[in-house]
Amino acid sequence: MCAITSLSDNLNTPSPSAEIQVMNINWFQKQPQGNDEVSLTMNISADLQTLFTWNTKQLFIFVAAEYETPKNSLNQVSLWDAIIPSKEHAKFWIHTSNKYRFVDQGNNLRGKEFNLTLHWHVMPKTGKMFADKIVLTGYSFPEEYR
Amino acid sequence: MLRRNEAVNWAFAPLNLCIYLQIAIAKPEEEKQSEKETERGKEMGWIGDTVDSIKSIQIRQLLTQAVSLGMIVTSALIIWKALVCITGSESPVVVVLSGSMEPGFKRGDILFLHMSKDPIRSGEIVVFNVDGREIPIVHRVIKVHEREDSGEVDVLTKGDNNNGDDRLLYAQGQQWLHRHHIMGRAVGFLPYVGWVTIIMTEKPIIKYILIGALGLLVITSKD
Numbered sequence: 001m002c003a004i005t006s007l008s009d010n011l012n013t014p015s016p017s018a019e020i021q022v023m024n025i026n027w028f029q030k031q032p033q034g035n036d037e038v039s040l041t042m043n044i045s046a047d048l049q050t051l052f053t054w055n056t057k058q059l060f061i062f063v064a065a066e067y068e069t070p071k072n073s074l075n076q077v078s079l080w081d082a083i084i085p086s087k088e089h090a091k092f093w094i095h096t097s098n099k100y101r102f103v104d105q106g107n108n109l110r111g112k113e114f115n116l117t118l119h120w121h122v123m124p125k126t127g128k129m130f131a132d133k134i135v136l137t138g139y140s141f142p143e144e145y146r
Numbered sequence: 147m148l149r150r151n152e153a154v155n156w157a158f159a160p161l162n163l164c165i166y167l168q169i170a171i172a173k174p175e176e177e178k179q180s181e182k183e184t185e186r187g188k189e190m191g192w193i194g195d196t197v198d199s200i201k202s203i204q205i206r207q208l209l210t211q212a213v214s215l216g217m218i219v220t221s222a223l224i225i226w227k228a229l230v231c232i233t234g235s236e237s238p239v240v241v242v243l244s245g246s247m248e249p250g251f252k253r254g255d256i257l258f259l260h261m262s263k264d265p266i267r268s269g270e271i272v273v274f275n276v277d278g279r280e281i282p283i284v285h286r287v288i289k290v291h292e293r294e295d296s297g298e299v300d301v302l303t304k305g306d307n308n309n310g311d312d313r314l315l316y317a318q319g320q321q322w323l324h325r326h327h328i329m330g331r332a333v334g335f336l337p338y339v340g341w342v343t344i345i346m347t348e349k350p351i352i353k354y355i356l357i358g359a360l361g362l363l364v365i366t367s368k369d
């Protein structure tokens with residue numbers, strides 16, 4: 001039964017959309033232990049209504065910053081997340097600062113480019129869970145601490 | 147590969163043994179039955195022989211039922227071992243014990259796990275063991291830092307329903323999880339079904355009642 005409900009989820013062809021603007025870099029400092037940390041405020045808007053099917057219990061969505069450093073080929077830091085319990089809530093706009101601390105392993109962030117990705121994880125009423133994301137590029141840190 | 151063959155052999159050997167035993171026990175029983183019928187037509191003098199054959203039939207029935215029970219248990223073992231092999235995870239199914247991932251997962255839900263060599267990425271729901279804790283934890287990855295040179299990875303997790311990340315749950319002085327802590331990814335789920343396991347763990351008397359009832363059923367069944 002589990003497998004059949006999951007199969008019906010596969011028939012759905014979703015068309016989600018999202019936009020993220022970095023409104024402000026609130027502060028950008030190097031911590032005492034030597035790691036860069038930044039606090040920023042974003043406008044996040046998205047329409048994820050087409051992801052909902054009869055078998056969808058909720059969507060877990062989060063925005064993560066992704067960037068590369070000399071030591072790390074990939075860094076993914078989750079900045080904000082939310083649970084969308086129903087289709088009605090899936091079209092939204094929010095103005096928020098980062099929920100989780102944005103800390104680098106090291107002090108590599110000055111002038112660095114990064115991507116902001118909006119991920120969604122579909123949690124079914126029963127069966128297989130699946131996930132996808134939208135990658136938005138073109139963001140960068142300031143050249144200097146502030 | 148060697149591990150897989152080993153698991154298969156280990157599970158199938160007792161099943162084969164049970165099947166052979168069942169055939170061996172069943173055949174002589176049929177012959178004894180027909181002998182008993184021909185004897186019935188004879189005089190009281192043969193009572194001693196008939197009593198003996200009844201006794202041996204009872205023993206054979208008991209043995210047959212023991213073997214049937216053995217077959218059920220080994221079949222279950224085979225299915226379990228197969229699941230372990232297929233999903234590549236040490237424990238392919240876990241029961242959710244706490245409310246730290248609500249409303250997505252509630253206490254009593256069952257999670258299906260799968261472990262692949264794919265890199266660990268943020269957003270994935272992983273099951274991990276902390277050194278010194280025996281019960282694994284099922285939470286979501288919120289931070290990933292992957293080393294360029296070694297491919298090793300630092301991972302931070304957090305329960306959806308918790309306010310803070312899991313650093314308080316990790317071992318003393320541990321800031322990050324590594325690949326070897328992670329037992330699998332949650333790929334699917336079934337609600338409520340895990341309550342059976344929770345009840346049997348927290349109220350073991352129910353487990354004994356169930357096993358007793360099952361045993362009784364097997365012994366008294368006409369098969």
